[in-house]
Amino acid sequence: MPTPYEPAATRVRTDAGPLPGAPPSRPPLVRDRSAGWTPGVCDAVARHLGVSRRLVRVAAVVLAFSGGAGVAAYLFLWALTPEADGPAGAGGPVQARVWSERRRWAVLLVAGVVLVVAGGALLVPGVGMTARGSVLLPLFVIGVGAVVAWSNLDAAQRSRWLTGGPDGMGWVRVLLGSGLALVGVLVLVTRGSSVSVLWDAVLAALAVLVGALILAAPWALRLWADFRREQDAAVRATERADIAAHLHDSVLQTLALIQRQSADPAAVTRLARAQERELRSWLYDGPQGSQASLAALVTEVAHEVEDLHGVPVDLVVTGDRPFEQHGVALSRAMREALLNAVRHGAPPVTAYVEIGPAGVEAFVRDRGAGFDLDAVPEDRLGVRRSVLERMERHGGSARVRRREDGTEVELRLPPIEGDDT
Amino acid sequence: MSSTQTPAPTAPVRVVLVDDHRMFRTGVRAELTEAMAGASPVCEFVGEAPDVDTAIAVIRAETPDVVLLDVHLPGGSGNGGGDVIRGCAGVETASGAPVRFLALSVSDAAEDVIAVIRAGARGYVTKTIGARDLLTAVRRVADGDAVFSPRLAGFVLDAFGAAAGEIAEVDEELDRLSAREREVMRLIARGYQYKEVAKELFISVKTVETHVSSVLRKLQLSSRHELTAWAMGRRLV
Numbered sequence: 001m002p003t004p005y006e007p008a009a010t011r012v013r014t015d016a017g018p019l020p021g022a023p024p025s026r027p028p029l030v031r032d033r034s035a036g037w038t039p040g041v042c043d044a045v046a047r048h049l050g051v052s053r054r055l056v057r058v059a060a061v062v063l064a065f066s067g068g069a070g071v072a073a074y075l076f077l078w079a080l081t082p083e084a085d086g087p088a089g090a091g092g093p094v095q096a097r098v099w100s101e102r103r104r105w106a107v108l109l110v111a112g113v114v115l116v117v118a119g120g121a122l123l124v125p126g127v128g129m130t131a132r133g134s135v136l137l138p139l140f141v142i143g144v145g146a147v148v149a150w151s152n153l154d155a156a157q158r159s160r161w162l163t164g165g166p167d168g169m170g171w172v173r174v175l176l177g178s179g180l181a182l183v184g185v186l187v188l189v190t191r192g193s194s195v196s197v198l199w200d201a202v203l204a205a206l207a208v209l210v211g212a213l214i215l216a217a218p219w220a221l222r223l224w225a226d227f228r229r230e231q232d233a234a235v236r237a238t239e240r241a242d243i244a245a246h247l248h249d250s251v252l253q254t255l256a257l258i259q260r261q262s263a264d265p266a267a268v269t270r271l272a273r274a275q276e277r278e279l280r281s282w283l284y285d286g287p288q289g290s291q292a293s294l295a296a297l298v299t300e301v302a303h304e305v306e307d308l309h310g311v312p313v314d315l316v317v318t319g320d321r322p323f324e325q326h327g328v329a330l331s332r333a334m335r336e337a338l339l340n341a342v343r344h345g346a347p348p349v350t351a352y353v354e355i356g357p358a359g360v361e362a363f364v365r366d367r368g369a370g371f372d373l374d375a376v377p378e379d380r381l382g383v384r385r386s387v388l389e390r391m392e393r394h395g396g397s398a399r400v401r402r403r404e405d406g407t408e409v410e411l412r413l414p415p416i417e418g419d420d421t
Numbered sequence: 422m423s424s425t426q427t428p429a430p431t432a433p434v435r436v437v438l439v440d441d442h443r444m445f446r447t448g449v450r451a452e453l454t455e456a457m458a459g460a461s462p463v464c465e466f467v468g469e470a471p472d473v474d475t476a477i478a479v480i481r482a483e484t485p486d487v488v489l490l491d492v493h494l495p496g497g498s499g500n501g502g503g504d505v506i507r508g509c510a511g512v513e514t515a516s517g518a519p520v521r522f523l524a525l526s527v528s529d530a531a532e533d534v535i536a537v538i539r540a541g542a543r544g545y546v547t548k549t550i551g552a553r554d555l556l557t558a559v560r561r562v563a564d565g566d567a568v569f570s571p572r573l574a575g576f577v578l579d580a581f582g583a584a585a586g587e588i589a590e591v592d593e594e595l596d597r598l599s600a601r602e603r604e605v606m607r608l609i610a611r612g613y614q615y616k617e618v619a620k621e622l623f624i625s626v627k628t629v630e631t632h633v634s635s636v637l638r639k640l641q642l643s644s645r646h647e648l649t650a651w652a653m654g655r656r657l658v
Contacts, residue, residue: 317575318578348612350611352610352612408611
């Protein structure tokens with residue numbers, strides 16, 4: 001049931017498409033990795049500009065052959081375009097997506113390995129390498145290595161960093177990609193040279209990689225900032241959604257009920273009282289611990305009676321102990337006493353439960369006219385059976401005291417045997 | 422019972438009402454005025470304040486007998502009612518009695534209750550209290566006695582370990598309740614009025630008041646761990 005109080009959760013994911021009713025706007029430039037092998041750059045541009053995807057691809061290829069401008073633009077967009085979870089409405093089968101990603105990586109890995117082997121073979125004299133090929137192929141190897149490494153960082157943009165860094169596979173990819181690139185650079189530099197210059201070449205290659213890292217630093221920073229922002233926003237959204245959901249389920253519902261029953265003062269009082277109690281416990285009690293205590297049980301009983309009859313019950317509990325069958329019996333007897341008090345007595349109804357080493361004592365008091373136990377007909381089982389006999393069965397006692405202004409029921413339980421606390 | 426507790430000749434208690442909700446202040450005034458209608462007025466309202474700083478200014482200017490004080494208030498150093506009480510330390514009424522504070526709060530949280538009592542309030546009642554009971558409480562506090570709600574009595578029994586059977590050997594011991602004080606607290610927790618407590622224990626109402634005041638003193642001065650821990654939460658120690 002959508003309400004104005006739960007906007008955060010529902011609106012977060014709609015950024016891939018215009019909101020219904022909003023003026024039509026250009027979709028943001030985001031990449032969708034859920035389909036296909038490519039990083040989705042052309043797709044993103046096509047959706048953003050509102051033109052055919054094929055047109056964009058053709059343009060990219062044409063540009064790529066005109067001095068490499070297309071390649072540069074592609075890489076640039078790839079690095080700077082954020083990644084979306086999916087296009088508008090694509091809740092997409094996650095499993096399928098994972099599989100397609102795995103397959104993609106497998107193919108890329110195989111291709112990379114093949115290229116390394118090919119690159120290595122080119123080093124061996126007599127395989128008939130041409131000057132041109134010996135430059136192009138290592139370059140290609142570098143390219144693939146870079147793709148493997150960078151693509152992984154790219155995929156990690158979301159959840160993986162969130163869950164404490166990339167998983168084992170992710171690191172393998174990063175290392176593999178870097179390794180490929182290094183090998184490619186080495187092959188490129190040392191082609192036709194003696195082994196003596198190899199160290200220089202390694203240093204040169206490392207220098208290139210460090211340079212690349214420095215160049216990539218802004219991008220990595222952006223990645224980090226993105227991640228922090230998202231995390232913060234997610235925490236805030238969750239918190240707000242929790243509070244909103246709680247208020248909606250409790251206070252707003254009660255207010256609605258009160259408006260509907262405004263002609264019935266008793267119902268309004270009961271609703272307000274129950275809601276106050278609930279909100280109070282939510283605000284002040286903190287996270288609910290174990291409810292398996294006698295104090296929690298008698299509190300619950302008092303609230304239940306209050307809700308049933310709409311008469312406030314002022315309950316004070318001191319001490320606590322885990323509840324067992326005798327405690328349960330006491331709480332049932334107390335419930336009966338409270339019911340009698342709210343039915344036949346006059347408010348205020350007060351109850352006090354003291355749980356200590358000397359046993360449990362419970363007092364239920366009302367301000368009614370009171371009643372004489374002996375005058376209660378034998379067939380009225382409420383007090384006699386539910387309160388007196390029940391307490392006696394559990395080794396305790398009960399007493400009904402008639403006072404000037406009301407009745408007080410006293411319930412007593414001896415300490416639990418063998419309990420030292 | 423308020424009729425027997427309010428002898429006619431005494432002058433009305435001068436009251437300042439401090440609460441950050443205007444609706445609540447208006448409501449309390451209207452309710453108390455209505456409850457006093459026809460009889461000699463128990464109290465008269467001489468001022469109101471919505472926050473800590475205004476409250477201190479108003480109380481210093483008016484020197485009322487009793488301040489009805491909300492526990493949670495904006496302003497000051499963030500400790501609400503406790504700041505008001507400390508800010509008004511030493512202020513006396515025209516008759517030379519100290520200005521007395523009765524905390525009035527919706528909060529049942531132990532640290533709020535204990536904090537405001539330890540800051541010096543003479544009593545604590547919840548905002549759901551009836552008008553007649555509130556009048557009685559105001560009168561009692563004006564007379565220098567303490568006012569304990571059943572819930573506060575419950576806190577006291579818990580905090581002093583009385584519910585767990587700890588009883589002072591001598592009455593002067595600050596960290597425990599005496600057997601008699603424990604009995605009085607237990608009856609108050611059961612919802613008994615002072616008069617009923619007196620009858621139940623075969624003592625005078627004055628003796629009950631003495632016991633309650635003594636418990637209040639222990640509550641304010643004791644260094645029992647439970648109490649200091651609660652007060653520490655509000656930076657009161």
